[in-house]
Each structure stands twice: as structure tokens, then as C-alpha cells.
Amino acid sequence: MARKQAKRRKQDSPSRFQMPKIRIGRIVTPLLAIAMILATYQLSLKMLDREISSIEVSGPFQRVTAMTIEAAISAEIDAGFVGADIDRMREQIMALPWIDQARVARRWPSRISITVTEQIPAAVWGDSGLLNTRGELFISESRHVPAELPRLSGPDSRSGEVAARYLAVREQLIPIGLDVRRVQLDARGSWEMTLGNGIEVRLGRREVAERTDLFLDVVADIITGRAMEIEYVDMRYGNGFTIGWKGGLQTPVSDPEKAKQEMLAARGKD
Numbered sequence: 001m002a003r004k005q006a007k008r009r010k011q012d013s014p015s016r017f018q019m020p021k022i023r024i025g026r027i028v029t030p031l032l033a034i035a036m037i038l039a040t041y042q043l044s045l046k047m048l049d050r051e052i053s054s055i056e057v058s059g060p061f062q063r064v065t066a067m068t069i070e071a072a073i074s075a076e077i078d079a080g081f082v083g084a085d086i087d088r089m090r091e092q093i094m095a096l097p098w099i100d101q102a103r104v105a106r107r108w109p110s111r112i113s114i115t116v117t118e119q120i121p122a123a124v125w126g127d128s129g130l131l132n133t134r135g136e137l138f139i140s141e142s143r144h145v146p147a148e149l150p151r152l153s154g155p156d157s158r159s160g161e162v163a164a165r166y167l168a169v170r171e172q173l174i175p176i177g178l179d180v181r182r183v184q185l186d187a188r189g190s191w192e193m194t195l196g197n198g199i200e201v202r203l204g205r206r207e208v209a210e211r212t213d214l215f216l217d218v219v220a221d222i223i224t225g226r227a228m229e230i231e232y233v234d235m236r237y238g239n240g241f242t243i244g245w246k247g248g249l250q251t252p253v254s255d256p257e258k259a260k261q262e263m264l265a266a267r268g269k270d
Contacts, residue, residue: 052080053110058113069114072095099116100132124146125137129142131159136160150183152182169183173195178197180195199230202236204235214241223243240252
């Protein structure tokens, strides 16, 4: 009886846990393959990499030299043809003054090709800053300020807005023989322009867009024929404007449309 109980207890005891059998070859073989691929890749890079034999710099530029560009990327040049970081090169070139756009590319077997575009100054900002054609301040203090450029001024954070107003006004004045020489936005938010003939146009702080439109639609035509007699035009009125004549006299205009019709009629008689 005792033997039967012992046999039963032996049969009822839980079986021991066994780890699954894994063949070492199934793990080692893929690892060796990956290692061989990486080694081959590194060896290929070393075989392909070589010193950069030449740097080709092209583009319509006058204020930046090829030597300046090469000096800016000298650290990357030393890294070799494959080791050089092309994106880093471009960033270093773009950080140079007067550079607007830059493109860098490898040319097999050992040449680096660089194409650059210089900034085009469209206006002077403040005393010696320069704005490009997009109204962006790309140089805050220039040693050489072109005398022929218009003068714009205002808070640096609003340079784009000042440039946009200048371009919009100038585009409509050129066809009637006028131009803009200066646009100023002061710290209080007041706008003022000076035309190429010296006439000041005071726009003030409020309803600047509406006053600018009134100036372009009515006043600009009025002053084209009498520019030598006018000192300023004050647009800071709710229902019109005032013409300030050289010598101190002023002519308030409360009905701009009527004034325009009278001007057109007078020209017709001439």
C-alpha cells in the first residue's frame, strides 16, 4: 500500500521547466553578416574619401570673394571629400555678409561646387543698415552706403512693413513722374514720406492706409504740376488735407474730389 502511494506522489509531482533550445548559429550568423556589411561600408568610405582637390565658386557676386568663402568652410574642407558636411558648409557660407543664397554639392571625384547669390540692396535702413528687395535687414551697419538708395527708418522689428509701404507707394508714383526718397516711421507710430522733389507728405498715426490712398488718388496728381511751389502736404485730417506752400501759406482742402475735378479742368484749359 505504501509503495502505491509513493508511486502516485511521484506521478503527481510537477515537471521541471526546461529552457527552449536555441541554436547559436541562428544568432551568430546574422550578427556576423551585419558586422561584415558595416565593415564593408566603412572600408568603402575610406577608399572613396580623399582630399578635396579643388573648390569651384560661381555666381554673380561683387562684394564677396572666393577666398572669403573658402576660408569660411576651411574646417569642412580638411574633413575630406566624403567626410565634409555639405549642409554645414552651406550654413557657414550663408552666415557671411552679403550672401543671399548658397548651394553646395560634391562633384566626383574630389571637387566641391559652390554657387552663391549676393544680396541686392534696395534701400538704406536708418543710418547705415541695408534692406534687400524683400524688405529684410541683411546688414545693420554698412561701411559703404550707396547714395542713390532711398532712406527708410523705423523700429527694426517693422522694417518689412516700412519697406512694403515704400514699394507700394513708389510703384504708383513712378508712372506720373514722381518718386519717393524717404519713408519714416517714428517711435510713436507716425508715418512721413519725402518725395524725390523734396515735398514732405505727413500721414500721421491713424488711418494711414486710407490717407495713403487719398494721397495717391488725388494729391499726387495735384502736386505734379506745381511741385516747385509746394513744401509739404499734410494728410492728417478727417475729411481732406492741407497743402503747405513755400513762403508760409497754407491751402486746406476739405473736398478732395472737387479739388481733383478742378485740377483736371484747369489742365484741360491749358
